[in-house]
Amino acid sequence: MAFNIAILISGNGSNMLKIIQAYKNGQIKSKVVTVVSNNPNTIGIKKAQSYGIITKVINHREFNNTIQFEKTLSEYLFKKSINLICLAGFMRVLGKNFITKWDRKIINIHPSLLPSFKGLNTHKRAIEQGVKYSGCTVHYVNESLDSGEIIDQDIVRVSESDSEISLKKKILMKEHKLYIKVIQKLEKNCD
Ligand code: GAR
Secondary structure, eight states: OOOEEEEEESSOOHHHHHHHHHHHTTSSSSEEEEEEESOTTOHHHHHHHHTTOEEEEOOGGGSSSHHHHHHHHHHHHHHTTOOEEEESSOOSOOOHHHHHHTTTOEEEEESSOTTSSOSSOHHHHHHHTTOSEEEEEEEEOOSSTTOSOEEEEEEEEOOTTOOHHHHHHHHHHHHHHHHHHHHHHHHHHTO
16 A cells, blocks of 8 residues: 655654655655644755655644644645654654544654653663663554554664764664655555
8 A cells, every 4th residue: 555645843854854765766655745844944844845745834833722733734634635644753742632533644753662761862861771772663653652552663782882962873874764664564564
């Protein structure tokens, strides 16, 4: 099955870029229909436009509450016939209404081996706790933060010389491959 993908970002968009490139070079069958950012100043939006992808900024700060923001987001995604939402550095926690509407259609990439290090500052906490291995996880999004069913993970070894920055870089390189692998897996599973 080929999905109509929307990628949701808040920042740099390096995972987003890898998914767009995989779509453009035929590594995945699915189509990246649109990239949405909640942050009007993200560089990721410009990167997506440079690949000819339709982009949309839906700035959560312009709404009175989360429900209104998510309603607008949801309506936009329905209009675009989206059936797979890939969160790629999207730094908003999605609410119950949105998640129920898009049940098992939202996946997220997280820079740790879940269930370890949910939430923010994952690399810092991994270094502080002296773990020997860390990594990344792609999971379905449910109502509990970073707790949905795990689809796949990849591991990196944490060496004694690693800093927060070097660990982040190592994991990000794994993330870029893992996200593509997971989309390919979902395409096969839905055939
Ligand atoms: C990635 O490391 C991703 O795993 C993380 O934000 C970064 C975004 O990088 N996501 C989270 O922490 C979500 N909880 P990118 O914008 O370069 O893809």
